[in-house]
Each structure stands twice: as C-alpha cells, then as structure tokens.
Amino acid sequence: MNPVCKLFNIKYPVIQAGMIWCSGWRLAAAVSNSGGMGLIGAGSMDPDLLASHIRKCRAATANTYGVNIPLLFTHAEEFVRIVIEEGVPVVFTSAGSPSKYTSLLKENGIKVAHVVANTKFARKCEESGVDAVVAEGFEAGGHNGPDETTTFTLIPMIREVITLPLIAAGGIATGRAMLAALALGADGVQVGTRFVVSEESSAHRNFKEKIIEAGDGDTGLTLKKIIPVRLLKNDFFNRIKELEDTGASREELAELLGKGRARIGMFEGDLENGELEIGQVSGLIREIKPASTIMHELISEYNRARSELSGM
Amino acid sequence: MNPVCKLFNIKYPVIQAGMIWCSGWRLAAAVSNSGGMGLIGAGSMDPDLLASHIRKCRAATANTYGVNIPLLFTHAEEFVRIVIEEGVPVVFTSAGSPSKYTSLLKENGIKVAHVVANTKFARKCEESGVDAVVAEGFEAGGHNGPDETTTFTLIPMIREVITLPLIAAGGIATGRAMLAALALGADGVQVGTRFVVSEESSAHRNFKEKIIEAGDGDTGLTLKKIIPVRLLKNDFFNRIKELEDTGASREELAELLGKGRARIGMFEGDLENGELEIGQVSGLIREIKPASTIMHELISEYNRARSELSGM
Numbered sequence: 261m262n263p264v265c266k267l268f269n270i271k272y273p274v275i276q277a278g279m280i281w282c283s284g285w286r287l288a289a290a291v292s293n294s295g296g297m298g299l300i301g302a303g304s305m306d307p308d309l310l311a312s313h314i315r316k317c318r319a320a321t322a323n324t325y326g327v328n329i330p331l332l333f334t335h336a337e338e339f340v341r342i343v344i345e346e347g348v349p350v351v352f353t354s355a356g357s358p359s360k361y362t363s364l365l366k367e368n369g370i371k372v373a374h375v376v377a378n379t380k381f382a383r384k385c386e387e388s389g390v391d392a393v394v395a396e397g398f399e400a401g402g403h404n405g406p407d408e409t410t411t412f413t414l415i416p417m418i419r420e421v422i423t424l425p426l427i428a429a430g431g432i433a434t435g436r437a438m439l440a441a442l443a444l445g446a447d448g449v450q451v452g453t454r455f456v457v458s459e460e461s462s463a464h465r466n467f468k469e470k471i472i473e474a475g476d477g478d479t480g481l482t483l484k485k486i487i488p489v490r491l492l493k494n495d496f497f498n499r500i501k502e503l504e505d506t507g508a509s510r511e512e513l514a515e516l517l518g519k520g521r522a523r524i525g526m527f528e529g530d531l532e533n534g535e536l537e538i539g540q541v542s543g544l545i546r547e548i549k550p551a552s553t554i555m556h557e558l559i560s561e562y563n564r565a566r567s568e569l570s571g572m
Numbered sequence: 573m574n575p576v577c578k579l580f581n582i583k584y585p586v587i588q589a590g591m592i593w594c595s596g597w598r599l600a601a602a603v604s605n606s607g608g609m610g611l612i613g614a615g616s617m618d619p620d621l622l623a624s625h626i627r628k629c630r631a632a633t634a635n636t637y638g639v640n641i642p643l644l645f646t647h648a649e650e651f652v653r654i655v656i657e658e659g660v661p662v663v664f665t666s667a668g669s670p671s672k673y674t675s676l677l678k679e680n681g682i683k684v685a686h687v688v689a690n691t692k693f694a695r696k697c698e699e700s701g702v703d704a705v706v707a708e709g710f711e712a713g714g715h716n717g718p719d720e721t722t723t724f725t726l727i728p729m730i731r732e733v734i735t736l737p738l739i740a741a742g743g744i745a746t747g748r749a750m751l752a753a754l755a756l757g758a759d760g761v762q763v764g765t766r767f768v769v770s771e772e773s774s775a776h777r778n779f780k781e782k783i784i785e786a787g788d789g790d791t792g793l794t795l796k797k798i799i800p801v802r803l804l805k806n807d808f809f810n811r812i813k814e815l816e817d818t819g820a821s822r823e824e825l826a827e828l829l830g831k832g833r834a835r836i837g838m839f840e841g842d843l844e845n846g847e848l849e850i851g852q853v854s855g856l857i858r859e860i861k862p863a864s865t866i867m868h869e870l871i872s873e874y875n876r877a878r879s880e881l882s883g884m
Contacts, residue, residue, distance in 0.1 A: 398720075
C-alpha cells in the first residue's frame with residue numbers, strides 16, 4: 261500500500277497544500293471528500309477563525325483533513341493549542357524547526373508532516389519524530405528556501421537521506437507531474453497552485469483569472485534578503501526588483517513590502533499592488549474547476565501516462 | 573519507435589550534452605558507442621581543434637555523434653563551415669536564434685536540434701525547421717535562461733506548444749530522472765553533469781572530485797546581469813555574489829569575471845578562482861565512472877523504476 265495513503269488513511273496520495281488566503285474549510289473538505297487530503301491554511305487566519313474553519317471542515321467531511329501551521333507566524337503556539345483541542349487528525353508544519361511542536365502534537369494523537377527545502381532539514385525531521393516529509397522545490401509558489409533546489413533534483417536527494425513517507429511539492433498540477441514525482445522517489449504529492457484555481461478556493465476571482473492568463477516566465481522568486489517568495493510578476497513585483505537591482509537593504513525592502521500585501525492581492529484582488537503568491541506551474545492552468553474534477557483529472561491522467569511509458 | 577531514437581538513428585534516447593572543457597571526442601565517442609549520442613562541445617575550442625576532434629570521433633565510433641555550437645561564440649560561423657565540411661551528422665545549437673543556421677545546416681544533410689529555455693523559443697524552433705528541441709531547466713549547469721523555469725514545469729509547457737521530438741535537459745543524471753522526464757512529456761534526455769564526472773571527460777580531476785563532494789545547495793545561478801550561469805559555489809562565486817548584493821553594474825561584474833575563468837576552473841583545476849559550471853544534480857553523483865557504465869546504469873534504472881510505478 262502507498263505509504264502516504266496508509267499514514268493518513270486516504271485513497272490517493274494527493275495533499276492539497278495549506279495556503280494563505282486560498283484554502284479554508286470549503287476547499288479542504290472538497291479535496292478530502294474526493295479521496296485526497298485537504299489542508300486548512302492557518303497562516304492567514306486568527307485563532308478564532310481557524311477554530312471555526314476546523315469545525316466547518318469536520319462537519320463537511322468524514323475523511324481525513326489537516327491544518328497547515330507556518331511556525332514563523334505570530335499565532336503559531338495558539339494554533340497548536342487549537343488543533344489539539346479540536347482533535348484535528350493531521351498537521352503540516354512549515355517555515356520553522358520540526359523539533360519545536362512535533363512531540364507535543366504526536367502526544368495528542370496528531371500525525372505530523374513537515375515541509376523542507378533541503379536535505380539538512382529532512383534529516384532533522386526524521387530525528388524529530390515527524391511522520392512524513394514534504395520536500396518543496398524552487399518552482400513552488402509562496403515562501404521558499406534559500407538554496408533554490410528544484411523539485412527534479414530535491415526529491416531524489418531527500419529520498420537518499422530519509423526513509424519516511426516523502427511528499428513532493430512544487431510544480432505539480434497534473435497527473436503527469438504526479439507520475440514524474442513518484443518516478444523520482446516520492447510517495448505522494450502536495451498540490452498548491454492547481455487548487456488555488458479551484459471553485460472552492462477562497463482566492464479572489466481576479467487572482468484566479470490572472471493565474472489562468474499566466475505563461476512560462478510569469479512568476480519570479482523575489483525578496484531573497486527577507487524570505488524568498490515566489491510571486492506572479494506585477495507592478496509590486498517590478499518595484500521590488502528595481503530596488504533589489506540597485507542593492508537595496510533588507511530594511512528598505514521590508515518598508516516597501518509593508519503589511520498585508522498578500523491579503524490585498526490574493527484575497528481582495530488588487531492585482532497591481534498585492535503580493536500574488538503562486539507557483540511556476542501557473543503556466544499550465546487554463547480553467548477554474550471544482551476540486552473534485554481536479555482530483556479526478558490528476559488520477560486519471562496519472563494512470564494514462566503510466567500506461568504510456570515504454571521500456572527501453 | 574521513440575522519436576528521438578528514430579531521428580538520430582540511436583538505440584537509447586540519451587544525449588550527452590556538448591559542454592565546454594569537458595566533452596571532447598573521447599567522451600562523445602564513448603557515449604555513442606554505448607547506444608546514446610555523444611556531442612563534442614565546440615564552445616571551448618578553436619576551429620582547428622574542433623576539426624581534429626571531429627575526425628578523431630568519427631574514427632572512434634561508427635554510430636551517430638554530433639557537435640554542440642553555442643551561437644554567441646566568436647567562431648560560430650566557422651564552426652558551422654567545419655561541421656558541414658567534415659560531414660558531421662548532427663548539430664545542436666544553443667545560446668542564439670534557431671533561425672540563423674538551421675536552413676544552411678539542413679541543406680547540407682545535417683540534423684539540427686536547438687536548446688531553449690522557454691516556450692517562445694520552442695515555437696521559433698518549429699518555425700525555423702529545427703528537427704528537435706532541447707528544453708533546459710533552471711537546474712542545469714552552465715549558461716541558463718533568464719526566466720528560471722525548472723525542468724519540472726518547462727517540459728510540459730513546451731510539450732503543449734510543439735510536436736517536434738522533445739529532449740529534456742537539466743537535473744537528469746539517473747534512470748529515475750529519465751523516467752520522470754518522459755512522464756512529463758519529453759521523448760528523450762540530455763545529460764550533462766553526470767558525464768562531466770565520467771572517466772572520458774576532459775574536465776580536470778580536481779573539478780570532478782569537487783562535484784562528487786557537492787551536496788544540495790552547493791550550486792547557484794549567478795551573473796544574471798551578464799548571462800545567467802550555474803556554478804559550483806567557491807571563492808569566485810562568493811566574490812561575484814558580494815558584488816551583486818551591493819547592486820554592482822554589468823560592467824563591474826564583467827571586470828571581475830575577466831577572461832578564461834571557465835578554463836582555469838574546469839580544465840586547469842583551480843577550484844577557488846575558476847568558474848565551475850555544473851548542474852544542481854551534482855548532489856547525487858558519488859563516483860567517477862566510464863561513460864559506458866553510466867549509460868548502462870541510466871537504462872537499467874529507468875526500466876527498474878518504470879516497473880515499480882504502481883497504478884492508482
């Protein structure tokens with residue numbers, strides 16, 4: 261049996277990434293109801309809102325769902341308390357050390373996966389007792405590691421150093437990409453960008469349509485002096501780039517960034533002044549579809565592509 | 573039949589990349605004799621030396637081989653004359669427009685492939701009458717495109733816009749990666765870094781050993797204000813990075829770069845002052861092996877990994 265399916269008790273090894281401003285209970289429940297596992301993205305919520313999303317998700321699906329907690333966020337500790345209180349079955353942690361909350365979560369019966377972008381942290385996950393590792397490549401949307409290692413090279417490098425169930429992330433929006441990730445040694449996939457452009461995603465309609473228009477080369481990794489983040493190129497992106505090209509300091513960049521840029525762009529739909537966190541794979545997405553259709557297409561394309569691979 | 577094998581009349585759809593300072597006739601002939609197709613890298617040769625490598629390669633293999641011509645190099649026009657005179661069967665062009673020499677080469681019975689890093693140039697290849705497209709991702713060693721699109725996302729995007737035989741490059745050093753590239757829609761693969769660390773490669777021993785030591789995060793894409801190039805991180809790399817972080821101009825960077833840095837590093841083995849062009853996949857390479865062994869391992873791992881992929 262597939263190790264990711266076994267660990268989370270799900271039908272297909274497909275995780276819907278927990279993403280700020282895009283993945284509330286509606287999306288998470290829709291994915292879990294379609295045989296994958298949906299994650300509520302806590303990073304753009306306050307603690308009360310998270311609790312309410314968890315309750316609604318639980319009411320909307322009998323299947324396994326989870327919560328993504330970015331550890332560098334102000335409310336991380338409170339989020340951990342809430343997922344324990346609410347009996348959330350699975351937590352994905354990211355942007356921080358896997359040793360921080362793993363034991364506490366596991367003592368409370370929660371399965372823990374942690375997101376990494378290099379082999380050093382993958383090893384640390386195994387030492388910290390994490391149940392599964394998400395390895396996220398350079399092409400992924402949103403926050404990213406400083407090493408810029410791509411999905412194609414990161415997955416086999418991490419596969420060499422851990423025996424834990426391994427979930428590939430970054431660049432995966434189709435069944436073919438899922439097949440490629442498994443060929444490289446992953447056990448399952450985490451899909452973000454494709455689900456941002458689902459009907460159930462809480463991303464602003466303008467943002468979804470902008471992703472559909474995007475082609476190759478329309479995203480870029482930026483703000484490397486603060487935390488690298490992959491964004492759709494827009495007026496805000498270009499202003500950052502101009503500053504960076506002239507050698508701006510971290511402080512100057514932080515001032516231009518300000519507060520709430522991601523909310524303005526992704527949730528309120530201001531396509532010029534907002535931060536539009538999204539993956540390179542935007543260039544392959546043509547249509548807003550229900551999450552159940554996306555899941556169905558992923559699996560059927562995976563099976564078709566697998567049967568077409570010839571031997572040498 | 574595989575379209576890349578058919579086009580070039582080779583057994584396996586594996587191309588050994590034409591690389592400066594690393595791929596002379598010895599390596600190219602060894603790969604062609606093992607069922608793939610070797611390319612002589614003209615970029616670090618003068619015209620006479622290229623002619624001599626072509627003759628030695630022809631004497632050493634009865635199978636198809638080729639020459640890679642980077643079009644931005646001073647001698648490009650003379651290289652084109654030489655490959656025609658010498659009756660070279662295949663030419664891979666890169667770093668320039670596919671419309672420049674394709675007709676001339678094809679009129680002389682030469683099969684032409686062109687290297688691209690985005691969909692725009694892939695379309696241009698098809699319009700220019702090129703026979704095959706090499707799509708090279710951000711993780712590749714050496715010169716790279718400005719868009720930073722990774723192999724994982726570039727291959728399916730290019731597959732959508734062309735019907736020509738498609739060769740994936742960047743991040744491919746193993747049979748599993750070859751399988752992943754074909755899952756993503758490629759017909760064949762171009763392998764660079766893995767063959768730099770072959771016995772037949774003319775790279776300096778110091779450079780080969782440095783690649784073996786490298787782990788994830790040990791290469792970086794740099795010199796983006798001139799032409800982006802992926803290098804192993806060393807003293808020279810760090811000096812460039814320091815300049816870039818303070819907003820140095822193209823001219824200041826060109827001055828630090830100077831002339832002959834790649835020769836110094838890759839061919840003469842000066843690991844601190846040289847440019848060490850190599851791919852991210854360095855982190856997966858552990859040993860110097862004969863090209864025939866590398867070819868054998870690629871194909872047997874491909875077949876094994878293919879048989880292990882389960883249905884969903």
